[in-house]
Amino acid sequence: MAEQKWEEEHFESCHMKLKVLKEKVTLSGKAHKCLFKHGTRAISDFDYPQPEFHVSHLKHDTGKTELSGIRKDGGLKDPKTCLVWWSLSVGEEEIESAEKRLIEAEKIQQEKSVQETEEKDRAEAKKILQTKAENQGSFLGEFATSPAFHSSSRMGSFRFTFPLEEVLKAYSKQFCSGAQPMMRVLKTVLYQQEVMYVVLVHNPAHEKRLSKYPLLSKYKDPVVTYEGGRFIWRSQSMCNTHSYQLVKDGQMLLESKKSADYEHYVWDHVAIALHVGAKVLKLKHHRLRENLTYCEQGTRILPGRQLRFSGFPEAEVCVEKLWPSKLQKAKALKQELRERAKALEQELRDRAKALEQELRDRAKALEQELRDRAKALEQELRDRAKALEKDLRDRAKALTPELGDGDKALEQELRDRAKALEQELRDRAKALEQELRERAEALEQELRERAKALEQELREE
Structure with a gap:
């Protein structure tokens, strides 16, 4: 057994x-x-x-x-x-x-x-x-x-x-x-x-x-x-x-x-x-x-x-x-920092690219706005000049029988006033155009400063 x-x-x-x-x-x-x-x-x-x-x-x-x-x-x-x-x-x-x-x-x-x-x-x-x-x-x-x-x-x-x-x-x-x-x-x-x-x-x-x-x-x-x-x-x-x-x-x-x-x-x-x-x-x-x-x-x-x-x-x-040992922790931390830096760099590029596109779109929109406003102003000046010219002709025509052929001074005065008014309108158009340009430049400068500040903020992060 x-x-x-x-x-x-x-x-x-x-x-x-x-x-x-x-x-x-x-x-x-x-x-x-x-x-x-x-x-x-x-x-x-x-x-x-x-x-x-x-x-x-x-x-x-x-x-x-x-x-x-x-x-x-x-x-x-x-x-x-x-x-x-x-x-x-x-x-x-x-x-x-x-x-x-x-x-x-x-x-x-x-x-x-x-x-x-x-x-x-x-x-x-x-x-x-x-x-x-x-x-x-x-x-x-x-x-x-x-x-x-x-x-x-x-x-x-x-x-x-x-x-x-x-x-x-x-x-x-x-x-x-x-x-x-x-x-x-x-x-x-x-x-x-x-x-x-x-x-x-x-x-x-x-x-x-x-x-x-x-x-x-x-x-x-x-x-x-x-x-x-x-x-x-x-x-x-x-x-x-x-x-x-x-x-x-x-x-x-x-x-x-x-x-x-x-x-x-x-x-x-x-x-x-x-x-x-x-x-x-x-x-x-x-x-x-x-x-x-x-x-x-x-x-x-x-x-x-x-x-x-x-x-x-x-x-x-x-x-x-x-x-993990201290050396391993250091390696892991170094790798983590590299990955974070890489991710931050990519984020910075993406945000910079988006900001650049935003600036281009806003600049393009502003340029179109200036063109539209200049075109509208030009049309307004033409219409007003045309209306003034017609008004002067009508007034001159109405005054001609009364003045007679001998009074040329008043006619010349009316023409000078029309010319001065036309010059005034041109100066105002020029001043308005200058104002729009300055505003566009100021806006462009503001956008650049904002882009620079954003870039600095991302770098600090």
Whole structure:
């Protein structure tokens, strides 16, 4: 009969240590090979380090599609679970610090043993202990091989790493009205080769509704606690394939020793779940970009998830598009200014062309008006001269019998008056023509000045 593959199991309201977890699984009658002895030797607490990591940063891994959503929303959300998930970010600094604590604790323990040694052997024991302390080298990194310590990702090619304090401060302001968020023991999840301890962070207003989950600060024998602005994680299994063992009786206080065989075992880690409902945990735009890094694809992808990872060139293009660099912004702005200048130049040409056409049409209309008025004036002068001439002839004809042939002076006077009147009419016509020309020139000058002012206005724009 084929061995059944282990399905994930959730243990609510507790952080179950591996020893208790084994008992729980044993009682259930289910088989979980990685949680128990496998291979040629058994893992014990005595040949494997269980350090205490003090963690001040959180990480959130995501894919390309989700990254676009984060950029658009300005933060993180998950409407399906109402929780925003983070993991503890444990790097070289945290590993070195945990290693120092292990070494110091071991040194104190061995010093006690020296004090309990018979007096005649005590000096030699102290000398050996001093030599071990002087020879002490780094060893914990050999054990930190599980995905909890990898720079690669099981969730996507993009990783946000934020200071814990910054995340909690943003959560407090947005979801707790400035109050201190509450932390509870949500559950333990057992996968095929992974144990996840989940801490729930929530608004104090939901305290009654979530009271079935123990407060993290009051949980006995905790795997993880929150103290002094940091999570303290007491890891029980740092690697999933155990090929080293911890040695305490060698040349150093503590050292790693390569085993001839290896042991498949579960590895543990801590997840932080912030309850946000359907809202977004907002984070500052520039901080999202500053804390974003690229991740290679991990060797163990989460079960049941179809994830698409991006290569670095693709990821770089994606990030540059979502968060343009200063150089890219400058290029984009330069291109925008070019396009705007080009559009403005075309608008200026179109408006100048339209204004030129308007001036031509108005000049043509004015010229036609002057011609019509001059023609009308000329006709008026002709009609008036003709009428005057007829009037003078009629008057002269009427006066001729009375004057007789001898009185030529009056006739000459009438002719002179007619001539003067004709000259007057011509002068008036000339003056009117001059006035019309001056008005046309003034109008043309006005139109030119308006065109110049319009051109200057467009240039300034």
